[in-house]
Amino acid sequence: MRIGELARQTGVSTRALRYYEEQGLLTPERTPSGQRTYPESAAEWVRLIQRLFTAGLSSRTILHLMPSIHAGDGTPETFAVLAAERDRITAAMDDLVAARDALDRIIHLANNPTPEHCPALRDPAWMPYAASPQA
Structure with a gap:
């Protein structure tokens, strides 16, 4: 064909x-x-x-x-290669879960800003949080 x-x-x-x-x-x-x-x-x-x-x-x-x-x-080497690929994919999935969790934290902070995490809410806004009088 x-x-x-x-x-x-x-x-x-x-x-x-x-x-x-x-x-x-x-x-x-x-x-x-x-x-x-x-x-x-x-x-x-x-x-x-x-x-x-x-x-x-x-x-x-x-x-x-x-x-x-x-x-x-199916040789032992074949199964070892497949297991290594599965481990690689599992590690990549773990990295993606960590990235998703970090993004969830950023989304939460964006929806619930505090002076600690949002410079615009500091007094004055440009001052680092650690240097502000409230710290």
């Missing part, structure tokens, strides 16, 4: 399919005129690549896992 048909079958853009090829994740054959052709099994492989991307894996990690996936053999 040609690239357009593979794109229609998988819901993936032709641009993404070319990217997969550039990254070594998908290897089409070429017609004498240079057009890409794919076997029917390519659709299933593209869907798997999409699932791996959705799971947060990079193209480099997917490429690293490809031999094990093609062989249908």
